[in-house]
Amino acid sequence: MIKDLPVVPSAKAGSMAAAPAGAAWREQHPVIGTACNQCLECTLFCPEGALVQTGGNMTVMLSLCNGCGICAVECRLQAIAMVREYTGVSGVFPLREEKV
Amino acid sequence: MSVMLLTGSEAAAYAAKLARIEVLSYYPITPAFPAMERISKFIEDGELNTEFVRVECDHSALAAALGAALAGSRTFTVSNSQGLLYMTEVMYHVAGLRQPIVMAVANRALSAPHSRFPEHGDAISQDASGWIQLFCENNQEILDTTLQAFKIAETCRLPVMVNYEGYIQSHTQEEVDVPEQKAVDALIPFNRIAALDVNNPQGINTVTGPEFYMDYKYHQNEAMEGALKVIPQVAREFAQVFGRDWQGLVEGYRMEDARHAVVAMGSLVSDARIVVDALRNEGRQVGLVKIRSFRPFPAAALRSMLSAVDMVTVLDKNIIFGAGGALGNDTKAALYGYRSLPVKSYICGLGGRSVGTREIRQMIDLAENRVEQRRDYEWFGL
Amino acid sequence: MTLSIKDLPQEDLFGPGNAGCRGCGAAIAGRQAMKALGPRTIVSIPASCMATLSGSNQRTAWQVPFYHTLFEIAPAVAAGIRAALDAQGIRDVNVVSWAGDAGTADIGFQSLSGAAERNDAIIHVCYDNEMYMNTNGQTGSQTPLYAITSNQRKGKQTCKKDMLAIMLAHGIGYAASASISHPLDLIAKLKKAAARRSFSYVHILTPCYRGWGIPTDQSVAVARKAVECGLWELYEVEDGVRRRTYEPSFIPVAEYLAPQGRFKNLTADKIQEMQDAVNRYYHREEGKA
CATH class of the missing domain: 3.40.50.920 (Rossmann fold)
Known part of the structure; x- marks a missing residue:
């Protein structure tokens, strides 16, 4: 079956956001703590635009986040913590260094 | 209509002018350069309202033409021999992006050994590039075919090379009937299609995997096969208006x-x-x-x-x-x-x-x- | 007027869903830049990481017209787009050619130089990860001295070509360096470039965790260290007037170099050699870190 394709090889603007690839191989994700003062700096350092201010709160759009951890490193108030995804054995039994 | 004594280069230039090209881009090469200079003179004399991109090489000449075509302008360029070889990468790219660029080619032998004399080797080197290639036997046909090329290109959404031989045609004067602007406007009206348009944003030429690439190529080849019908059709329409019948594919x-x-x-x-x-x-x-x-x-x-x-x-x-x-x-x-x-x-x-x-x-x-x-x-x- | 984050548009014209690696510096640069350029922008990007992560099959991460060009031609294509817009009387659109260090300084240099010399009304952005990262990280002209690459395991033995100096030698009206670690500085520079009707050049440092041998969360931090140690000077040259846009704190260059895998071969002598070069450049006392 021959695919019906546009004459000029092209893609609809913004269409990647609908099916982001990165979230599938994410190993950790940010959780924003109460120390956040909504300075918005992290929003400019996220490669995916996964950190957004909505309704006066900072939200992590997990569908976009691929877990690089830049936001947690860059936050001046250390208000962002990276939390491991469930990743098999290491998810069930957190690695030793993560034990408090 | 007026009969003028024109070289093949001038015939191509007059056709570009009559087609009201919006963007021109070229890099000088022998023996194609007289056609280039003639169009630039039209622009400088105010007879043609065209943006000229004075690029630094042949490869960029076709690249700039491609950018202009993607942004929706009727676009023309001229080249031959080494310039055409240098453009080759862009030639395939233009065809794959289905942009209706028209190029006049003053055919010349390829180096080495270095030659600046006529033959068809340069055009033949592009036989698999996806460009429609038309060959002209005299200067009248160069003008008429270049005009037809715009209609063929824009109908098929494919680029067209109009070939004529260096010196034998590019530098030799013949009587050429130059059509009236009004009649040309009626024959080849321009229907603007902009792939790059801020009001309708799209990503062009995204990385294409095995599940799509072959289908694009199928459609591209179908367009080329479709040109077998379009070329004679345009020749007939042209003949009805101007009385010169170049017969389309073969004569x-x-x-x-x-x-x-x-x-x-x-x-x-x-x-x-x-x-x-x-x-x-x-x-x-x-x-x-x-x-x-x-x-x-x-x-x-x-x-x-x-x-x-x-x-x-x-x-x-x-x-x-x-x-x-x-x-x-x-x-x-x-x-x-x-x-x-x-x-x-x-x-x-x-x-x-x-x-x-x-x-x-x-x-x-x-x-x-x-x-x-x-x-x-x-x-x-x- | 100082820019504030709160003044920037929240809307992302590039980014969401892009297929970049974790912590991709190039993607960060793209997001920051689009905060300055706005929706009436056309972007041409040659073969590169940025073109690859920007679109795949029927999808793209751009909200503005984006065209994945051949490797050598992004500036020439941009020049053609500008010509077509001029021909059509469209005056309010930014045309940007956005290339990596190869598409800018090496394979793309001829068409870039041509567009700069013609003073075409386009902005060329070089996002510089200092290696050919889309093909696994080989050496290029923007690879710095001593950096290890995938085809020079002993490190590069020649210096990084100074692209800003070269572009300024074209007599262009605006050229600037930038870093993803200083987004407001970057955004202000692109806004300046966009306000002009002439050729502008902006060269952005965009670390790549894979090529540089750093953790994915360090892309921005390491770019900041490059600025703070003085090795990556943030400046602009506007109509011939040069201005440093950020005064570094002069942390030791070792703090920038040592954590990077690509500089693991650096001896103390070589680090000192680079520290001395920085000190000379900024007219600081010899030996002072």
């Missing part, structure tokens, strides 16, 4: 009751007409088939032209090393499985070696007198 000249057909393209055709007339006067049943569209190759139209002849002689101003002449090979491929008849293939006129009426006649005589060619193709004029 048979004195092919009625011909036993021996000569197949050629480009400047050889006008000389071959004279030879055929002379041979007919001597009672020899020789006809001529002019190939106007080299890509897409009009195999079916050519077969029908050759349906009753006893032999075919193909003249090629190019050589595909180790394989023969491009037109000879394509002619044989078109006939294979339909008719079994001798096809003699001659490589001639490379790098500007003279091929006139005398030489064409010699090749026809050779073909008729020698039963078997030593090889699938022979060199003439060494």
Whole structure:
């Protein structure tokens, strides 16, 4: 079956956001703590635009986040913590260094 | 209409002007540069309202033309030989992006050894590039075909090369009927399609995987096959308005009751007409088939032209090393499985070696007198 | 007027869903830049990481017209787009050619130089990860001295070509360096470039965790260290007037170099050699870190 394709090889603007690839191989994700003062700096350092201010709160759009951890490193108030995804054995039994 | 004494270069330039090109981009090369300079003069004299991108190389010339075409402008460029080879990467890219750029090509031999003289090797090097390739036999046809090229390109959404030979055509004056602007406007109205448009944003040429690439190529080839219908259609429309009928894909000249057909393209055709007339006067049943569209190759139209002849002689101003002449090979491929008849293939006129009426006649005589060619193709004029 | 994050548009014209690696510096640069350039922008990007992560099959991460060009031609294409817009009387659109260090300084240099010399009204952005990262990280002209690459395991033995100096030698009206670690500085520079009707050049440092041998969360931090140690000077040259846009704190260059895998071969002598070069450049006392 021959695919019906546009004459000029092209893609609809913004269409990647609908099916982001990165979230599938994410190993950790940010959780924003109460120390956040909504300075918005992290929003400019996220490669995916996964950190957004909505309704006066900072939200992590997990569908976009691929877990690089830049936001947690860059936050001046250390208000962002990276939390491991469930990743098999290491998810069930957190690695030793993560034990408090 | 007004009749002017124009070189082939000027004929191409007048056509670009009459087509009201919006963007022009080129990088100077011999012998294409007079066409370039003539269009620039039109712009500088205020006779043509066109943006000129004065690029730093041939590769960028076609790249700039491509950017302009993607942004929706009618775009023209000129080149040949080394410039065309340098553009090759962009040639395939333009075709794959289905942009209707028209390029005039003043055919010239390829280096090495260095040559600045006419032959078709440069055009033939682009035979798989996805560009429609039309060949012209005289300066009137250069003007008329360049005008038609815009309509063909914009209808098929494919780029078009209009080929004419360096010096033999680019630098030689002939009487050319230059059409009225109004009539040209009516024949080739411009329907703007912008792939790059801030009001309708799209990502162009995203990385394409095995699940899509082949389908794009299928559609591209279908467009090329579709050009086999569009080219004659545009030629007919043109003839209805201007009275000059270039016949579209192929033209048979004195092919009625011909036993021996000569197949050629480009400047050889006008000389071959004279030879055929002379041979007919001597009672020899020789006809001529002019190939106007080299890509897409009009195999079916050519077969029908050759349906009753006893032999075919193909003249090629190019050589595909180790394989023969491009037109000879394509002619044989078109006939294979339909008719079994001798096809003699001659490589001639490379790098500007003279091929006139005398030489064409010699090749026809050779073909008729020698039963078997030593090889699938022979060199003439060494 | 100082820019504030709160003044920037929240809307992302590039980014969401892009297929970049974790912590991709190039993607960060793209997001920051689009905060300055806005929706009436056309972007041409040659073969590169940025073109690859920007679109795949029928999808793209751009909200503005984006065209994935051949490797050498992004500036020439941009020039053609500008010509077409001019021909059509469209005056309010930014045309940007956005290339990596190869598409800018090496394979793309000829068409870039041509567009700069013609003073075409386009912005060329070089996002510089200092290696050919889309093909696994080979050496290029923007690879710095001593950096290990995938085809020079002993490190590069020649210096990084100074693209800003070269572009300024074209007599262009605006050229600037930038870093993803200083987004407001970057955004202000692109806004300046966009406000002009002439050729502008912006060269952005965009670390790549794979090529540089750093953790994915360090892309921005390491770019900041490059600025703070003085090796990556943030400046602009506007109509011939040069201005440093950020005064570094002059942390030791070792703090920038040592954590990077690509500099693991650096000896103390070589680090000192680079520290001395920085000190000389900024007219600081010899030996002072």
